[in-house]
Amino acid sequence: MAFIYYILMEGMVINMEYQIISDSSCDLEADLKEKYNVEVVPFYVSFDGKKYYKEIEEIAIRDVYERMVSNPKQYPKTSLPSVQNYVDAFMPHIEAGRAVICICITTSLSGSYNSALNAKEIICEDYPKAKIAVINSYGATVFQRLYVIEAARMQKHGYSYEQTVNKLMGQMRDTARIIFTVGNLDYLQHGGRIGKVAGIAGSILNLKPLITLADGSIDSSGIARSRKKSMLKTIELIKSYFKENGENPKNYAFAVGFGYDRQEGVFYREMINTVLKGLGAEDGADLVQIGATICVHTGPFALGAGFVKRFEFC
Secondary structure, eight states: OOOOOEEEETTEEEETTEEEEEEGGGOOOHHHHHHHTEEEEOOEEESSSSOEEEBTTTBOHHHHHHHHHHOTTOOOEEEOOOHHHHHHHHHHHHHTTOEEEEEEOOTTTOSHHHHHHHHHHHHHHHOTTOOEEEEEOSOOHHHHHHHHHHHHHHHHTTOOHHHHHHHHTTHHHHHOEEEEEOSOSHHHHHTTOOGGGGGSOHHHHTOEEEEEEETTEEEEEEEESSHHHHHHHHHHHHHHHHHHHTOOGGGEEEEEEEOSOHHHHHHHHHHHHHHHHHTTOSSOOEEEEOOHHHHHHHOTTOEEEEEEEOGGGO
């Protein structure tokens, strides 16, 4: 039977009944992993299809981008965490009597979720009373990051394992999305991840595609004739979401994801924050570098904004 204990920290009660784990697609920074006590199971990155490196642990994200920009015709690959990787991550907590909430990248982009599910099945054969919730985030990168943070915030506010799982799999997940643009379609085409975006002519006409990831689906959201216009259009799409759905941006958390060009990311975040302030949002967007798990599919110049409804308003 799982034990429960609580720690008072920063004015909040932290429920230590369960451990939150995610794959590295969540792009959670080291300081936030420590702050929220989130464990991350890394993806693997390869530039030759033979030698693979653990993302972050064995190769820095900046190094991945530098190699992509220096060798534009070399397409790196990723490999998902193995079943054993997840068994190794889950077991110490199960043996200690803690439950596990594991949040994975959308199944439309990776089989990480299935690896985690298989690990759960293996563990539950020997520990039939183990509590392991494997959750498909329906998202990736900053979308998944915000979703993981909301799970951790619920834990810090004393939510039980069951309460947190129910919130994560309810309305909150339906509100989360990322709206982004890329430099071109080369990486999406090469990686076979282009989906419904294949219908646009961006690669032929040198137009900039607009893409939305929501509910696990990658969809075309239009095109723009320049990088600046594509940035402005992503902002218009964000504004349209809140207007069409009657939602208040004040109830949401936001993050801007950038690739190789941090300066462009800072500029884009300033644009986003100006709009959010005008819409009544009290907090601005975080700035996050998109990790290797996603950049090998989007290319080094992906740029976008993600958001999710905070748990208090779901």
